[in-house]
Amino acid sequence: MDDRRVDTAQRPFSRLFPYEWRMMTPLLAVMVIILAYPIAYSAWLSFRNVDLTKPGRDAFVGFDQYVTVLKQPLYWTALTNTFIFVAVAVTLELVLGLALAVSLKKQKRFRNLTRAILLTPMFVTPIAVGLMFRFLLNNQLGLVPVILQKLGISIDFFSADLALLSLALIDVWQWTPFMMLMLLAGLENLPEEPHEAAHVDGANAWQTLIRVTVPMMKPIILVAVLIRALDALKVFEYVYAITRGGPGAATETLQFFIYKIGFGYYRLSEAAAVSWTVVILVMAVLVLSLWRTTRGRSA
Amino acid sequence: MRAYRAKNKFWTWVRVAFLWAAVLAVLFPYTWVVLSSFKSPADLTNPTKLVFAPVLDNWARVFAGGIVNNFGLSLLVGLATVLITLLAGTPAAYAISHYAVGGRLARFGILLAELIPPSVLVVPLFLVSYDLRVNGMVIPVIVAHLTFVLPVVTWFLISFFDDIPRDLEQAALIDGCTRFQAFLKVVLPQVLPGLGAAAIFGFVLSWNDMFYALILGGETAKTLPVAIAGYNTFRGVQLGDMSVAILVSVLPTLLLSFFIQRRMIRGIGGGGVKG
Numbered sequence A: 001m002d003d004r005r006v007d008t009a010q011r012p013f014s015r016l017f018p019y020e021w022r023m024m025t026p027l028l029a030v031m032v033i034i035l036a037y038p039i040a041y042s043a044w045l046s047f048r049n050v051d052l053t054k055p056g057r058d059a060f061v062g063f064d065q066y067v068t069v070l071k072q073p074l075y076w077t078a079l080t081n082t083f084i085f086v087a088v089a090v091t092l093e094l095v096l097g098l099a100l101a102v103s104l105k106k107q108k109r110f111r112n113l114t115r116a117i118l119l120t121p122m123f124v125t126p127i128a129v130g131l132m133f134r135f136l137l138n139n140q141l142g143l144v145p146v147i148l149q150k151l152g153i154s155i156d157f158f159s160a161d162l163a164l165l166s167l168a169l170i171d172v173w174q175w176t177p178f179m180m181l182m183l184l185a186g187l188e189n190l191p192e193e194p195h196e197a198a199h200v201d202g203a204n205a206w207q208t209l210i211r212v213t214v215p216m217m218k219p220i221i222l223v224a225v226l227i228r229a230l231d232a233l234k235v236f237e238y239v240y241a242i243t244r245g246g247p248g249a250a251t252e253t254l255q256f257f258i259y260k261i262g263f264g265y266y267r268l269s270e271a272a273a274v275s276w277t278v279v280i281l282v283m284a285v286l287v288l289s290l291w292r293t294t295r296g297r298s299a
Numbered sequence B: 001m002r003a004y005r006a007k008n009k010f011w012t013w014v015r016v017a018f019l020w021a022a023v024l025a026v027l028f029p030y031t032w033v034v035l036s037s038f039k040s041p042a043d044l045t046n047p048t049k050l051v052f053a054p055v056l057d058n059w060a061r062v063f064a065g066g067i068v069n070n071f072g073l074s075l076l077v078g079l080a081t082v083l084i085t086l087l088a089g090t091p092a093a094y095a096i097s098h099y100a101v102g103g104r105l106a107r108f109g110i111l112l113a114e115l116i117p118p119s120v121l122v123v124p125l126f127l128v129s130y131d132l133r134v135n136g137m138v139i140p141v142i143v144a145h146l147t148f149v150l151p152v153v154t155w156f157l158i159s160f161f162d163d164i165p166r167d168l169e170q171a172a173l174i175d176g177c178t179r180f181q182a183f184l185k186v187v188l189p190q191v192l193p194g195l196g197a198a199a200i201f202g203f204v205l206s207w208n209d210m211f212y213a214l215i216l217g218g219e220t221a222k223t224l225p226v227a228i229a230g231y232n233t234f235r236g237v238q239l240g241d242m243s244v245a246i247l248v249s250v251l252p253t254l255l256l257s258f259f260i261q262r263r264m265i266r267g268i269g270g271g272g273v274k275g
Helices: A003-010 A012-016 A019-045 A064-071 A073-106 A111-123 A126-136 A143-150 A163-188 A193-200 A205-216 A218-232 A237-243 A254-263 A268-298 B002-037 B057-064 B067-099 B103-115 B118-131 B138-162 B167-174 B179-208 B211-217 B224-233 B239-273
Strands: none
Touching: A019 A268, A019 B067, A019 B103, A019 B118, A019 B138, A019 B179, A064 A268, A073 A111, A073 A163, A073 A205, A073 A218, A073 A254, A073 B002, A111 A163, A111 B002, A111 B239, A126 A163, A126 A237, A126 B002, A126 B224, A126 B239, A163 A218, A163 A237, A163 B002, A193 A205, A205 A218, A218 A268, A237 A254, A237 B224, A254 A268, A254 B118, A254 B211, A268 B103, A268 B118, B002 B239, B057 B067, B057 B239, B067 B103, B067 B138, B067 B179, B067 B224, B067 B239, B103 B138, B118 B138, B118 B211, B138 B179, B138 B211, B167 B179, B179 B239, B211 B224, B224 B239
């Protein structure tokens, strides 16, 4: 009935390079140029000694760059700070996001308007978010400290003790909406019966949430947390806008550390080495978390 | 029963109060920036002053200062990124969805690209653009933006193609179309709303990036986020000007966001659901 298809399928070219792979070609070509090649180049760079301020000294140096990196106390500070930032931000985002998703699901009035407003922060460019909060929380000009002062509370949000926490809270403002969006999608796809059963059995709302809803949403919670954690790991704009790593090294994060080494001092090979330690760490965490969930499923 | 109802009412109040608090927490910074953008320098030093004589000086100064150029540059980068993404991503998403090319590896592997931190890619991109003498131009910025826009948008598109029945192509083939014609004329129009949403989402991602634009665009190809950051260091802080610049960059994405919010849920969760 459709001899045209039979025709093309029997041409040798079509058999060697079928239609569906021809459709893939543009994507694969672009991916090789923009991803595969830079990744390979970056790995190669990390074993060399490219420093734009000292041209002509480029040579193969083995793992020297990695050793240099691991010996720097600032690297370990950046690593710890980034870990704390991610842990604090993502935990708060999960708790608040879940609470918002549950509240929104039961909401009846102003439903679309509330959702539309609550989702906006994730569409704002992070540098603008950083700058807005820099001045909202600023000691002299900021609205928040001034209001707090009238209440008799004096807080310096960007002091050495609090700066990292303040940055994490800014991340919470911007990205809780994403968590909420994912969890709301998960909630709306849940079957009703288990909830009804829990209600009939006399469970209150809190028990239902913790014992029924959350366990059923485990897969989507895991995905949402992973996506957020991987993204929070790249924190750069808030640091760049507000603290530039300070006071001292209190808000030195990995991405900012790499930026400083690579494009402040132009030690490009060293910057590449730092970024590869991050990749290895991320892969390790990812494999571990996926391994644990698959093991949990088979058990 | 009455106790149960009273308790229920209490939780309803908690829920409503919580949502109101969240809405206010979201709107609070926006309000402050809008107010600041109309304040005179004297009023800016008094953050609690809510009633003041609005001035347009900040707006006039920022627009005279060339923010229109930065706006245009961001627009150019975003549109070019999205155009290349759709040209490369749409046929591939279709092949992955309807022909299962590359199996689950292609479907989920495409997201692996998102795992690579920008710091890994930015060093080689910087060096290559330096060697090709395109550093400080928009080209490396567009290439860099493709590295994160292309995988995500393709992932979204896969889920939109998943919703299209397979027989559609068959029917078009019987009517005498070639397979590519069937794709262009029959299948593609069906995913147009999803395609639009994915395109807008990709554009927003490109528009909001600062890391790549800062490093690869340098002083000569400043996109809006880089330009805004400049108001922070250049001659101290110009709070009024900065507020205007923030609004110029934020308003377009906020408007766009209202068009795509509904479809984003399907896009984010979707690619994996039927895999």
